[in-house]
Amino acid sequence: MSNFSNILGYNTSNNIYNMSDNTNHILASSDFLNYFPDAHLLKKYNNLLYDFDIPISDLEKIMRWKRNRPTDDDKVNQIVSSLNSDSVVFTLPLLIAHIKIDSKSFYYCYDGCNRREALLKYKNMDKENSKLYININILFNSNHDVIEKRFKDFNKLTPVPDIYTNCGSKDITVELSKQIEDIVEIFCKKYKALQTQSNNPQRPNFNKTSLNNDLLNWAKERGYNTIDKEEFFNNLSILNDKCKSEELYLHSSQAIRSKKYALKDAVKNKCDKYNCWFLSTKEWLNTLL
Secondary structure, X not given: OOOOOOOEEEOOOOOOOOOOHHHHHXXXXXXXXXXXXXXXXXXXXXXXXXXXXXXXXXXXXOEEOOOOOOOOHHHHHHHHHHHHOOOXXXXXXXXXXXXXXXXEEEEEEEEOHHHHHHHHHHHOOOHHHHHEEEEEEEEOOOOHHHHHHHHHHHOOOOOOOHHHXXXXXXXXXXXXXHHHHHHHHHHHHHOHHHEEOOOOOOOOOEEHHHHHHHHHHHHHHOOOOOOOHHHHHHHHHHHHHHHHHHHHHHOOHHHHHHHHHOOOHHHHHHHHHHOOHHHHOOOHHHHOO
């Protein structure tokens, strides 16, 4: 079991706060103590923004914000591995927003979803891990527009798929965003060996975030309101066969003059191994039917 400071650590203090009337009112109106009865106040920034320690098991009561990208299984597993090896260092708390809808309180994680998922997996590995407390930053009485602004501000230096910050706008419907999300998940499972974290992947590798954005721009440019997943992958298969035929021709003896346009052997062999000839060009979406 790991022993961490700041974000992860043991909390054995009593659940006693020296709180102002404003703080008491916020916690009461948000049902906070009903959701997190063992929480400990760490810092108050203003009447709406606070830092708390909460038991790691209470992360189950916090949902992923609907406009966040899905969690990345590879990243989650990397974090879990780091937690087990004591090599992890978290410098920021999980960012949580409280939203009240029809008198019911909801708590959403809008930054740190991979860490949240990893911490829940880590908790279940050893009963001693359930004693850990997690540092969270909560914005009370929020709404989705406020979260979106804070989300963008916190991710200015990190590439974030446009699909998750434009969801619900006039340019993209919630239905289309879900369809693209499903396509990306299927795509990543089908070509898992080619997925990379690099922001500038070498062909035929691809980056999941870039794929999200490319699909979004492709759908917007074509004016699509919906995308049929089966039709998309059928058209992708047709494009793949076409790219394979063209590439094999460029390597053939009949195309000696065109050999300089052919793929390098390392790229060609990878395309052949994973049957992903369409990924040999970065412009594949523009040629998709």
